[in-house]
Amino acid sequence: MTSAASSATSTAPNDPAIRRFLRATEVDTRMLGMIGALALIWVGFNVYTQIQTGESLFLTPRNLWNLTVQTSSIAIMATGMVLVIVMRHIDLSVGSIIGFVSTIVGVTQVYLLPNYLGLDNPAIWILSVVIALAIGAAIGALNGALVAYVGIPAFIVTLGAQLFWRGAAWWVMTGQTIAPLDGRFALIGGGPRGSIGATWSWALAAVACVGIVLALYAGRQRRARFRFPQRPVWAEYLIGAVGCFVVLGATAIVNAYPWPERVAADYAQTNHIPVPEGGLFISTGYAIPVLIMLVVGFLMTFLARRTRFGRYVYATGGNPEAAELAGVNTKHITVLVFALMGLLAGVAACIDSARLDSATNALGQFDELYVIAAAVIGGTSLAGGVGTIYGAIIGAFVIQSLQSGMVLLGFDAAFQQMVVGVVLVGAVGIDTFYRRRTAKG
Amino acid sequence: MDANPQTPLVEMKDISLAFGGLKAVDDASIDLFPGEVVGLLGHNGAGKSCLIKVLSGAYKRDSGHIYINGQEATINNPRDAKQYGIETVYQALALADNVDAASNLYLGRELRTRWGTLDDASMEAEARKVMGRLNPNFRRFKEPVIALSGGQRQSVAIARAIHFNARILIMDEPTAALGPAETAQVGELIKQLKAEGIGIFLISHDIHDVFDLADRVTVMKNGQIVGSGRVQDMTKDEVLGMIILGKCPPGAIPGPGAMAS
Numbered sequence: 081m082t083s084a085a086s087s088a089t090s091t092a093p094n095d096p097a098i099r100r101f102l103r104a105t106e107v108d109t110r111m112l113g114m115i116g117a118l119a120l121i122w123v124g125f126n127v128y129t130q131i132q133t134g135e136s137l138f139l140t141p142r143n144l145w146n147l148t149v150q151t152s153s154i155a156i157m158a159t160g161m162v163l164v165i166v167m168r169h170i171d172l173s174v175g176s177i178i179g180f181v182s183t184i185v186g187v188t189q190v191y192l193l194p195n196y197l198g199l200d201n202p203a204i205w206i207l208s209v210v211i212a213l214a215i216g217a218a219i220g221a222l223n224g225a226l227v228a229y230v231g232i233p234a235f236i237v238t239l240g241a242q243l244f245w246r247g248a249a250w251w252v253m254t255g256q257t258i259a260p261l262d263g264r265f266a267l268i269g270g271g272p273r274g275s276i277g278a279t280w281s282w283a284l285a286a287v288a289c290v291g292i293v294l295a296l297y298a299g300r301q302r303r304a305r306f307r308f309p310q311r312p313v314w315a316e317y318l319i320g321a322v323g324c325f326v327v328l329g330a331t332a333i334v335n336a337y338p339w340p341e342r343v344a345a346d347y348a349q350t351n352h353i354p355v356p357e358g359g360l361f362i363s364t365g366y367a368i369p370v371l372i373m374l375v376v377g378f379l380m381t382f383l384a385r386r387t388r389f390g391r392y393v394y395a396t397g398g399n400p401e402a403a404e405l406a407g408v409n410t411k412h413i414t415v416l417v418f419a420l421m422g423l424l425a426g427v428a429a430c431i432d433s434a435r436l437d438s439a440t441n442a443l444g445q446f447d448e449l450y451v452i453a454a455a456v457i458g459g460t461s462l463a464g465g466v467g468t469i470y471g472a473i474i475g476a477f478v479i480q481s482l483q484s485g486m487v488l489l490g491f492d493a494a495f496q497q498m499v500v501g502v503v504l505v506g507a508v509g510i511d512t513f514y515r516r517r518t519a520k521g
Numbered sequence: 522m523d524a525n526p527q528t529p530l531v532e533m534k535d536i537s538l539a540f541g542g543l544k545a546v547d548d549a550s551i552d553l554f555p556g557e558v559v560g561l562l563g564h565n566g567a568g569k570s571c572l573i574k575v576l577s578g579a580y581k582r583d584s585g586h587i588y589i590n591g592q593e594a595t596i597n598n599p600r601d602a603k604q605y606g607i608e609t610v611y612q613a614l615a616l617a618d619n620v621d622a623a624s625n626l627y628l629g630r631e632l633r634t635r636w637g638t639l640d641d642a643s644m645e646a647e648a649r650k651v652m653g654r655l656n657p658n659f660r661r662f663k664e665p666v667i668a669l670s671g672g673q674r675q676s677v678a679i680a681r682a683i684h685f686n687a688r689i690l691i692m693d694e695p696t697a698a699l700g701p702a703e704t705a706q707v708g709e710l711i712k713q714l715k716a717e718g719i720g721i722f723l724i725s726h727d728i729h730d731v732f733d734l735a736d737r738v739t740v741m742k743n744g745q746i747v748g749s750g751r752v753q754d755m756t757k758d759e760v761l762g763m764i765i766l767g768k769c770p771p772g773a774i775p776g777p778g779a780m781a782s
Contacts, residue, residue: 306646386638388631391620395628398619398665405579405615406681407600407629465619 104315110459113514114474117507118481125485137488141337145364147477147484148334149270149435152373153428154447155476158454159380160424162472163390163417165455166397168464169227169234171418173241174425174451177219178444179249181212181429186258186439189265205265213426219245220422224415234418242448249441259438269435270367272339278363284371285331292323335363369431373473376427381469393417398465453500454479457507478503528591530555530720531576531607531689536585538571545571547744548585548777553689553720558711560735560752561724562764568744569724573691576722577609578602589689600629606688610678610695618667622659623648625666626681651680655710672703679710683719690714691722696730708734728757728764742767745778 102109122139129137137143157174164171188208197203219241226237260266267274276284296316303310311319338344344360347353353360384390396403396410404410428447433439458475460467479500486496529552538546546568553559561569574580576587578599587594589605596602602609609615616625623644632640632647645662652659656676666674675695682690692711696704711721711734725731731738732752739749740763747763750773759770769779 302642306642308642308645382638388633388637388639391624391628391631391639395617395620395624398617399615402615402617403628405577405599405609405611407598407603465617 104312105319106311106315107319108468110514111468111470111474114458114471114478118474118478121478121481121485125481125488128485129488132489138485141333143484143488145334145337145367147480148370148373149367150484151476151480152270152367152369153431153435154450154454154480155373155473156376156431157421157424157428157447157451158458158472158476159377159469160417160421161451161455162458162460162467162469163380163384163393164234164421165452165460165462166393166464166467167414167417168397168400169414169417170238170452170462171220171223171234171421172238172448172452173219173223173245174421174428175444175447175449176242176245176249177216177422177425178429178432178447179441180219180245180252181216181426182433182439182443183249183252183258183441184215185209185212185265185430185433186261187252189262189439190258202264205262208262208265209268209430212430213423216426216429217419217423220425221415221419223422224418227418228411228414246441246445253439253441255441257438257440259436261433261437261439265430266434266437268368268372268430269432269437270369271435272343272362272364274369274434275334275364275367276371277365278335279365281331281335281363281365284366285327288327289324292327293320296320331366334366337364338362339364369435372427372431376424377469377473384469389413389416394465450476450479450500453504457504459511478507527554529553529588530557530590531722532588532591533572533576534586534588536572536575536587537583538568538575538580539583544744546575546582549741549744549746550776551739551746551749553722555688555720556715556718557737558715558721558723558735559749560731560738561722561741562726562728562731562738562760563741564764565726567741567764569741570693571744572741573609573693573722573724576602576689577607577691579609603629603685606686607691608682608685608687608689609691609693610675610682611693616666616674616678619665621664622652622662622666622669622677625677626651626684628681630685647684648680651684652676655680655683656706671699672706675699675703675707679707683714687719689720689722691724693724694726695723696725696727704730728760732757732760739776740764742778746776747778747780748773748775750774 126138339362454476458471740747748769754772769775
């Protein structure tokens, strides 16, 4: 008896050293798991390309920079989809909203506004973005109103919206493509000129590091004020150090990616800069769509965790009846969540059409599936009530990494889809298993 | 009741509520005085929960009047009811399982900082205070309430009801999901609240519970009031007779649902 008891107590402090570490740092283990999976995918592809082609193609500044740009539009929409799914709804219409909003952007920029403002007026692109966001939000709000007030299931409403707005996009464009768009607008899409360069990237990184330190300090102060348990000091330092390391590392990587030679040479010629031996090295820095993604991620996290609206979204998802009885206007919240989703689809539409520098009615096809997949891989439960914004962004990176890696390896498009499908089902399977085990333990 | 000179805290008069052709509540009247516990008894489907949900704003009545402290009250939704100090502990607990105790406690009435953001720290601090009063063993403030035991969840639900200066508390089967020790705890709590002058409607189909805790009982059958009376004027058998047969004993005042004798 005594030996069993003593062995139990002696293993207790030994065995969960990792658990004690996790408790001290208060890190979400699910997030660690997702980041681990992402790292595995990256390293795996890197090794694979090395074996196949003799050089590492995946973990290069160029590929990682491209990856961030390609992920931004799906990631932005996934942050909204998290809230939709947390509310126990679904939005199948986001891809079609992109298509429709994109056509509106093209038409307003090229056909409508120049008539009133004159060609090359800087107000054109700003107005067209405002119109795009407003239309996106309005379509979302209409979806939400049909779900909340008419009581049609979200699946049906947004399935109908998917068909309707894709058709509307074709009807506006009659199948044509409008290109090129406004030159300033195209910067939203990224590319060498749509990036902020080395100096500004480092400046932003510095601001972010200061922000991390201040946030940790403020959190500690707040806990002290209410006499809540504190994290150990070493854990605070560790979190701060890891956070700053990630920010500075990412900045170093995007700054290590130079402008393509031809673009740089062009730039040198127009600005009369002598081109040195071996070509001009101009750092690309963070691309504008990536910055938009970071800002959206930050704002959405704030909205979800620190505002009454976010609290109501999660409470309604957990128990709609209880939220209603507690005095939450769940219908109003539903409309707002769908409107927010539409707004974010509008943002994604601007990024996508700017990136292609054209407007077409086919833009964003099947995006809804990738967006939902990103949210679900990121830990959002279709049963409602559970999901995080950062998880969805990591989920978007997982999907995009898989696709980008398979493109690098020259996999068939058909095969790519098959892999993404398997990963989606596999990720949710592992997650379900994990949840069941933690629920028991 | 006629002998009581006070104005009743709540008086519901001639309340009717129908779902389609089904009359869930038929011309029911009931009242409640400060510091009093009124047990509302009846079979499943007798209409007791429906009657009380009219008071808590979850259902909208078809006809009838509600008076709070003698003044006619307008109650169309749960928010209106809360304005009058009417709080409810629902049968199904009505907690959002995925958020923590403090968030549930303040759901719909969140504390906010100067900038309009959620003040989670203040809410948690307040939650620690209230729960310290109700259930000193409660420690798990950071976890979603789904991880808590039935009794702990019940104390969160009750804390939510009394924290906001409730004057009228409705408890719909408060002990249905609980074990014996936890049931005793809820009983203690009801006595404590009563001493503070709060009026309590206790809905139950457990007649023993009601006899232990209530001052008066009102019995419903088929949506109608069979009768009501003071606990000391009736026996448990007589009350059972009211519930099952609708037979009003001499110690009670008969209502419209009483069997013609």
